[in-house]
Amino acid sequence: MPLIEVRHANSYDPTQRERIIAALTAAYSEASGAPAEKVWVILDEVQRDSWGAGGASLQARDAGGTK
């Protein structure tokens, strides 16, 4: 009964979410031997002004060319 939790800053539409859930479940099941029907996946979108990398938010980096 593994739990896979993803934090991501990009937005995904429902079709992409479905595809990501299916892909992670299949990949984990195949690599670990755990039955796919026992795998849980949680997708957790983080807003770009709430995700910092290197001391600045992704939003600030998008806007300002911090990199």
Added chain:
Amino acid sequence: MPLIEVRHANSYDPTQRERIIAALTAAYSEASGAPAEKVWVILDEVQRDSWGAGGASLQARDAGGTK
């Protein structure tokens, strides 16, 4: 100072949230001996299109009978 964090896919109204917080705090305190006033609870609702089980989102399972 234990921290209890709940991820759930069902929506709860404020009354239910209050009841869940009280119930988990009391149960934990009684079972562990930790003082109730030191227990923190965080409720974190996950949207049904962002929670996968067995390779499909709960939303898709609700809609389509994946199972």
Added chain:
Amino acid sequence: MPLIEVRHANSYDPTQRERIIAALTAAYSEASGAPAEKVWVILDEVQRDSWGAGGASLQARDAGGTK
């Protein structure tokens, strides 16, 4: 399929762990209406030198009377 995750600084023996799992599951199920057999609980013990409160670890507070 709610997931209840507990971070705690006290150590619990297997009997206490079993009791905490049972108590949280029953409390959550009763308060939320979710079926108990779908509830997951994860207990995650944090070492006292790795848990800070008010700027000092619990270990330092135990030793030094920071409070």
Added chain:
Amino acid sequence: MPLIEVRHANSYDPTQRERIIAALTAAYSEASGAPAEKVWVILDEVQRDSWGAGGASLQARDAGGTK
């Protein structure tokens, strides 16, 4: 590549978020020796009706003087 995740019940505007990200990154880098450009920060705001302390939500405590 450390990851610093903050759960907080107060709301912060974009300027405050930027300041918190910068401050935590600098503090961690200086205290640990890890390069600042490798530090990630995630800010996760929890609603006051979803954060319990001592068996009641912060919202209920705000309203009712539980403390």
Added chain:
Amino acid sequence: MPLIEVRHANSYDPTQRERIIAALTAAYSEASGAPAEKVWVILDEVQRDSWGAGGASLQARDAGGTK
């Protein structure tokens, strides 16, 4: 810069860990379009006496046939 975190109750040897990391990274990258070199994976093994399902730990279920 997505972060994929896995909680699992089975033990994996280093070869399996490497395979799981590679598989999840590739699957996520392909399904989401995120570049693989930006994907982080954290594997977090939970002891069987610390993971509850349906009110009993996995260890108790292993031993006792709770199911």
Added chain:
Amino acid sequence: MPLIEVRHANSYDPTQRERIIAALTAAYSEASGAPAEKVWVILDEVQRDSWGAGGASLQARDAGGTK
């Protein structure tokens, strides 16, 4: 009552842990205005064979020059 949780792959001795807890608490308190005595910090060390970046564990990257 903010909670700051750090996942890190480097090992820190007790003195470093104490310093990191103090530094993060002070930085957060100053940047956010939250009282330092209400800030919690949890340090969570992840083994290098359990932390993947770009599809390989840090351990494999250390050993093999994946980068």
